[in-house]
Amino acid sequence: xxxxxxxxxxxxxxxxxxxxxxxxxxxxxxxxxxxxxxxxxxxxxxxxxxxxxxxxxxxxxxxxxxxxxxxxxxxxxxxxxxxxxxxxxxxxxxxxxxxxxxxxxxxxxxxxxxxxxxxxxxxxxxxxxxxxxxxxxxxxxxxxxxxxxxxxxxxxxxxxxx
Amino acid sequence: xxxxxxxxxxxxxxxxxxxxxxxxxxxxxxxxxxxxxxxxxxxxxxxxxxxxxxxxxxxxxxxxxxxxxxxxxxxxxxxxxxxxxxxxxxxxxxxxxxxxxxxxxxxxxxxxxxxxxxxxxxxxxxxxxxxxxxxxxxxxxxxxxxxxxxxxxxxxxxxxxx
DNA sequence: TTGCTCCTCACGTCACGTGAGGTGGC
DNA sequence: TTGCTCCTCACGTCACGTGAGGTGGC
Numbered sequence: 001x002x003x004x005x006x007x008x009x010x011x012x013x014x015x016x017x018x019x020x021x022x023x024x025x026x027x028x029x030x031x032x033x034x035x036x037x038x039x040x041x042x043x044x045x046x047x048x049x050x051x052x053x054x055x056x057x058x059x060x061x062x063x064x065x066x067x068x069x070x071x072x073x074x075x076x077x078x079x080x081x082x083x084x085x086x087x088x089x090x091x092x093x094x095x096x097x098x099x100x101x102x103x104x105x106x107x108x109x110x111x112x113x114x115x116x117x118x119x120x121x122x123x124x125x126x127x128x129x130x131x132x133x134x135x136x137x138x139x140x141x142x143x144x145x146x147x148x149x150x151x152x153x154x155x156x157x158x159x160x161x162x
Numbered sequence: 163x164x165x166x167x168x169x170x171x172x173x174x175x176x177x178x179x180x181x182x183x184x185x186x187x188x189x190x191x192x193x194x195x196x197x198x199x200x201x202x203x204x205x206x207x208x209x210x211x212x213x214x215x216x217x218x219x220x221x222x223x224x225x226x227x228x229x230x231x232x233x234x235x236x237x238x239x240x241x242x243x244x245x246x247x248x249x250x251x252x253x254x255x256x257x258x259x260x261x262x263x264x265x266x267x268x269x270x271x272x273x274x275x276x277x278x279x280x281x282x283x284x285x286x287x288x289x290x291x292x293x294x295x296x297x298x299x300x301x302x303x304x305x306x307x308x309x310x311x312x313x314x315x316x317x318x319x320x321x322x323x324x
Numbered sequence: 325t326t327g328c329t330c331c332t333c334a335c336g337t338c339a340c341g342t343g344a345g346g347t348g349g350c
Numbered sequence: 351t352t353g354c355t356c357c358t359c360a361c362g363t364c365a366c367g368t369g370a371g372g373t374g375g376c
Contacts, residue, residue, distance in 0.1 A: 023328070032368055037331085052375075054329060071246075076339085078365065081243020084233075088250040095257040102264050109268070113275055120282050185354070194342060199357085214349075216355060240339065240365085 018048030018056030025057035029065035036065070042079055044068065177225075180210030180218030187219035191227035198227070204241055206230065 013019055025047070026033040039045050040055070045064060047055040057065075064086075071077040071085060175181055187209070188195040201207050202217070207226060209217040219227075226248075233239045233247060 021329080033329095034368055035366085038367075052329085072366090075246060076240070076242035077246060078238070078240040078243060078339085080238035080365095081240060081246065084237060084239060084243065084247055085250060088247065088254060092250060092254050092257060095254060095261060099257060099261050099264065102261065102268065106264065106268050106271075109271065113271075117278070117282075120279075183355080195355095196342060197340085200341075214355085234340090238365085242339095 013059070015059040018050075018058050018061075020057040020062065022047075022055050022057070025055075025062055025065065028062045029069060031065060031069060039065075039068065039079075044079060044083060175221070177221040180212075180220050180223075182219040182224065184209075184217050184219070187217075187224055187227070190224045191231060193227060193231060201227075201230065201241075206241060206245060 020028065022033045022036055026036055029036070036045070036047075036055075036057075040047065045061055045068075047057045047061055050056055067086075068082050071082050072079070077085065182190065184195045184198055188198055191198070198207070198209075198217075198219075202209065207223055207230075209219045209223055212218055229248075230244050233244050234241070239247065
């Protein structure tokens with residue numbers, strides 16, 4: 001027969017690009033199209049518009065619609081509540097991100113500090129040694145040819161842990 | 163005349179202690195007493211009870227009632243929204259507190275580290291000087307300021323921008 | 325034409341606040 | 351008794367979802 005085999009394709013689209021007209025977005029979000037128009041009138045969501053004025057919802061819009069759906073249907077919030085909750089969640093998200101970043105940096109700083117102290121301790125020892133009576137340590141250093149003030153590449157065993 | 167002069171007194175009470183009966187609490191929160199009973203039935207607030215079963219509202223309860231009042235009357239939230247918002251605000255509060263604490267500790271750590279490095283530098287100098295005749299190495303150091311190994315890693319504050 | 329879009333208006337339902345009505349103990 | 355407490359039931363209002371009704375351009 002002359003039937004074409006259907007090829008499975010997939011289109012990649014930016015999540016913020018308006019691609020769904022209202023009937024499609026409504027179906028994806030499992031809502032009445034009129035409800036979407038109402039949400040827009042209340043400022044809850046702002047779909048793009050085609051040059052002809054047709055609303056165009058992005059994937060991000062659809063996800064937001066589903067979140068709203070969840071809040072109103074399952075938790076029973078009204079739209080004022082949804083608005084407030086969305087704002088608060090965003091704020092919380094930001095705080096959490098900052099917290100994580102700061103924790104990471106803090107841990108890193110601790111590591112660097114430990115390494116630095118170790119380095120200084122060694123260089124201190126190295127600088128003092130030459131004037132002492134000879135010990136094996138001195139001999140090893142001298143054999144290296146490293147002047148004491150140079151950075152000594154040391155393999156630290158403590159940063160392997162993270 | 164025999165009129166007693168009225169003495170202004172002030173009683174200090176823990177903010178969590180139940181002290182106001184429902185009519186007083188309602189007046190303080192500018193709400194209908196029945197509304198307070200309704201909020202309790204929905205789990206929004208939990209006043210203490212006297213042994214006889216009379217509700218006793220604390221100062222903290224009254225403040226919470228005013229916050230609820232604000233959310234429902236001024237922002238138009240329903241009670242489901244109020245509940246969710248209260249929970250989120252508490253979470254946000256916790257995150258903010260942790261953030262502040264971590265920032266304080268981080269700054270303190272930076273300071274301590276700088277002080278420590280300074281101490282090490284001094285002790286290094288003190289230990290080196292008695293032993294050394296003046297040598298070129300020492301002089302180079304002095305002219306240079308810090309040898310490369312004594313760089314203090316400084317924490318950057320760049321995530322404040324986001 | 326059909327089926328979509330746009331819009332406005334109106335109705336049904338439900339949540340919530342509050343009033344009424346009846347009880348009991350200082 | 352009065353004035354509070356406790357409780358339940360019921361009604362009015364308002365928000366919200368959705369359907370209807372009419373328009374216009376692929």
